[in-house]
Amino acid sequence: MADATESYDVVVIGSGPGGYTAAIRAAQLKLHTACIERAELGGICLNWGCIPTKALLHTAKLWQEIGHGDQYGFIVEAPKVDWTKVIGRSRNVAKRLSRGIGSLFKKYGVTPIEGEARLERPGVLMIGERRIEAKHIILATGARPRPMPGLPFDGDKVWHYRHALTSTAVPQRMLIVGAGAIGCEFAYFYNAFGSKVTLVEVAPKILPIEDDEVSATLERSLTKQGIEIRTSTRAMDLRVDGDVVRASLVREGQDPLAFEADVVLIAIGVMGNTDGLGLSENGIVLDKGQVKIDRDCQTSIAGIYAIGDCAGAPWLAHKASAEGVHAAELIAGHKKKPFDPTNIPSCTYTEPQVASVGLTEQALKAAGTEYKVGKFPFLASGKALALEEKDGFVKTLFDAKTGAVLGVHIIGASATELIAEMTLARTNELTEAEILGTIHAHPTLAEALHESVGAAFGEGINF
């Protein structure tokens, strides 16, 4: 008895935020769609990334607040942490969401397929012996943490983010290599629960892609919280030595510092999951382990698309989803312009939070753009004072001539929520006039955005 060959309009490989979004959008557009996943539905983001970390970070913030209970009038004596429950809640949140993807697939008619896919030839996928024909294939296989050369992850002494998410105890001394969003977030988290955290970054500042002023403000804040930050520094000779991790911290022009910690978290970036899929064998061009795509997410082979982390930076779930929607709609025959990568907001969930969209002030200076800048500190916001969230500011950058929103940089409480308004403004080409003409509710943190825009045009009221 020969199996009838399965055939789909679209097959998505990977069910992370890029893959499941692409699959659902394709199904909505009446394309017969399947989504292949080798592990849990939802990929890293739901299971091991964004969502569980945010659950932990929220816990850390509450824990910090409890520590400051007296300023609110709470008398909390000797609070204690049940670490198993801290990690447990985070896992439960992830599980709930992963189940959610299953029901969404059912609702929209996406066929979930379990297993590891391999590209037989363009248009044909194999999962073991199972043969699947696909008119269009969307690669959404994600990425995995990049190890330090010669230092494999072991989950005991040498961690990547996944180990940091599921650790059974709070390490006493923790070395974090890489001060991007992941490095900063775990530094914040473990520091809040009592680790002695040292954060090492090769670049001259933490959050290297963010605006200089924002990076400097976050560095001051994290340092004040107790984190030791070493920028322009390389962690060399990293090795496990019995119960400890040893390293030599090298800063240009200074003597190397012999360093010891209980755990090292490596947060130096990710590498695309592009091996074992039969990609290069079928002529799909890779670039440094990532699938090479054009602005419409097309690979070098017609009918095969790639989205999200497997196709390169920025490694952000919302970039993957946006690409997933874009690819699905192109396949359905929609005429669509590629999105502007500078309209992808970037968020870091430390406290204070960091969020931005568009260009940094230093990028504008380098490009010689004439711009107007407005700044508003949360110290001057009534709502921020009420919340005891005085750290940080909003900085808005506008084209001096046209009033186009060039960049918005927020550091402070709820920055990652506040950025949405400015992302909407920038993406839809609002100018300062429309933003200033928008009534912002009082008292809210969002008023700080309004004030910052006002400040850029000499119309600030409250500062």
Added chain:
Amino acid sequence: MATIVEMPRLSDTMTEGTLAGWKKQIGDMVKAGDALAEIETDKAVMVFESFDSGVLLAVLLTDGDTVPLGTPMAILGKAGEDVSALVADAQQKIAAAKAGGAPAAPKDEPEEDAPKDEPEVEAAKDEPKVEAAKDAPKDEPKAEKPAPKAAPKVAASAPSKDPAPAPTDADGNRIAASPLARRLAQQRGLDLAGVPGTGPKGRIVADDLDGLAPARKLSARVGRAAKKVEDEVVRVTQMRKTIAKRLTESVTQAPHFYLNITIDAGRLVALRTELNDILAEQATADGGKPLKLSFNDFVMRGCVVALMKHPLVNSGWEGTASAAGIRRFGGVHLGFAVALPDGLISPVIRDAQELGIVELAEKTRELAGRARDGKLEAAEYQGNSFCVSNLGMFGIDHFTAIINAPAACILAVGALVEAPVVKNGQLAVGQRMTMTLSCDHRVVDGATGAAFLQDLRKVLEAPTILLV
């Protein structure tokens, strides 16, 4: 022995010349007759051929320098000769000349200006070739440079405070465009109607405006320059200086009055058609290119015929207040204005009474062509006894012209137009042409001019006489 090359007189009316460019470089051997430099005179850019031979040892002027006649320009001599003393001396002279010191003017410079260019313009049939002043001096005198721009006020560079208004199409329907696209359209003077939008639901976004030309639609913005341009002081050519000088003299010295007639050109139109048909047939037979007579040719021939009967009009005021005279010209030296890209000139047909209409037309074409090429001899644009200026081809119905000395009169010819006419109590469509005679009252009185016009009308309305 080194020779100092001085600014030469290349037209008999020039008092100063502008260096338009060197044709030789320092160290080049120059033979008498070699082109040494290009010099812009009051009329044209002319090639200056060296009078002397020698190695070019020094050039003392740079492009755009304007100096009086006789000012040192260059030094020729033997290779290796030390001319530093000569150079220093020459530079002093140049500095003095530029500072407005008395130009080392040749003594034989005539005091009265030879007549040359005219006020108004003759038909420029073909787009004239640019010839004069092809290298306009680039370096402006310091004083004429615009003052450094003041730092713009913040308010001036700031975007307008209000949101750009929502654009509408010709029917008043709202055009979907992003606020930024609207503001850019406003700033660049673009019309958004019909622009294909690539944003959500066809909304026009900023990128869609790349490469669009400013709007043609008539709107409140019409006529508003997209961009403010700073004032600019342009250095004038020698020709323009001459025009300014001579016409100012004419208006201030010659008391002008104006006489106006409108003629019935019906028969003129018919005759012209007939003659042009004959000329075309002849040309076909000869295998040549046919000459096509213009209305202006008939007007010019008509003037010649009428002027022969009115020597008082074919005259000019001459001399000074103490020794005044009126020159009665022995022949009709008929000037006609020719438009040039950066000015105008009036070639003169000498003894036009000796030419039939076809010869007159041919001579007119030939002189106008050379005028546009900048190749007129001084004698070919000086000494008119009467002048014709025609702006009919521009659709000008009638206008007045400024008298071109030494003539006492100039005839300004308007367009030939179809107009309602009353003939024998019946309204009909006729052909009309209006002309205005400007007269120098020192020479011509009202009745004199009117009598001339009466005869001019007679010959133009019964034009076969023009062929006699």
